[in-house]
Amino acid sequence: MSNYKEKLLKVNTFVFDYDGVLSDGYVLITSDGDALRTANVKDGYAMQLAIKKNYRIVIISGGYSESMKRRLESLKITDIFLAVDKKIDVYNQYLETHKLLPENILYMGDDIPDYEIMLNAGVPTCPADAVEEIKRVATYISHQPGGHGCVRDVIEQVLKVQGKWMNDDAYHW
Numbered sequence: 001m002s003n004y005k006e007k008l009l010k011v012n013t014f015v016f017d018y019d020g021v022l023s024d025g026y027v028l029i030t031s032d033g034d035a036l037r038t039a040n041v042k043d044g045y046a047m048q049l050a051i052k053k054n055y056r057i058v059i060i061s062g063g064y065s066e067s068m069k070r071r072l073e074s075l076k077i078t079d080i081f082l083a084v085d086k087k088i089d090v091y092n093q094y095l096e097t098h099k100l101l102p103e104n105i106l107y108m109g110d111d112i113p114d115y116e117i118m119l120n121a122g123v124p125t126c127p128a129d130a131v132e133e134i135k136r137v138a139t140y141i142s143h144q145p146g147g148h149g150c151v152r153d154v155i156e157q158v159l160k161v162q163g164k165w166m167n168d169d170a171y172h173w
Contacts, residue, residue: 004139007123008161011106013098014050015091015117016151018061018068018082020110021127024147027063035065043151048075050155053164058094060087062113088116106154110134110146125154 019025023037030036047057057077061068064083072080081090095102103122107114110130118124118137126138127150135141142150159165 004123005157005161007103007139008106008158010103011055011123011158011162012104013056013058013100013106014047014151014155014158015058015060015094015105015107015121017087017109017111017114018059019063020130020146021108022059022147022151024145025110034067035063036067037063037065038147039071040147040149040152042149043147044071044075046152046155047077049169050159051076052169053159055155055158056098060084060090060094060117062087087113088120091117091120106158108142108151108154126150
C-alpha cells in the first residue's frame with residue numbers, strides 16, 4: 001500500500017470514465033431520448049475542489065447526453081470527451097497536448113473500454129463494482145461502487161497525501 005500512496009505524490013491529473021464511475025451505470029431514457037444518469041454530490045464537491053487547487057479533471061466516456069455535459073460544466077470541468085469510441089486515442093492525445101507523463105495520471109474506469117488506459121496510467125483505479133478484468137489491473141480498488149463516492153475517495157486520497165485537503169478553500173463551493 002505504501003507504493004500506491006507514493007504514486008499519489010506525482011498525480012496532477014484525474015481522468016474519469018462516466019458511466020459506472022461518476023454514475024452507477026443505470027440510464028433512464030426520457031421520452032425525448034435524453035439518457036439521464038444519477039450523480040453523487042460528494043464526487044462533484046471533490047472534483048470542483050481539485051480544480052480550484054489546479055488539478056486537471058478529464059472525463060473520457062463512451063456515453064453522451066446533454067445532461068451529462070451540463071453537470072460536468074457546472075462543476076467547471078472543461079476537458080470533457082463524450083461519445084468516444086476508442087478512449088486510448090483521446091487519452092494519448094491529451095497527454096501529448098498537455099505534456100503529461102503517465103505517472104501524473106490517476107485514471108478510474110470500471111469496464112473493458114477502460115482497459116487500455118488502465119494499462120497506461122500511472123495510477124489505475126476502479127470502483128468496488130468494476131468488472132474483474134479491470135480489478136486485476138487496478139493499483140487501487142475503491143471501497144465505494146460507481147456513482148456512490150468512488151471519485152471522492154481517490155481525489156481525497158491524493159489531496160491528503162499532497163497536503164492539500166482541508167485547507168481554507170475547502171469550506172465553500
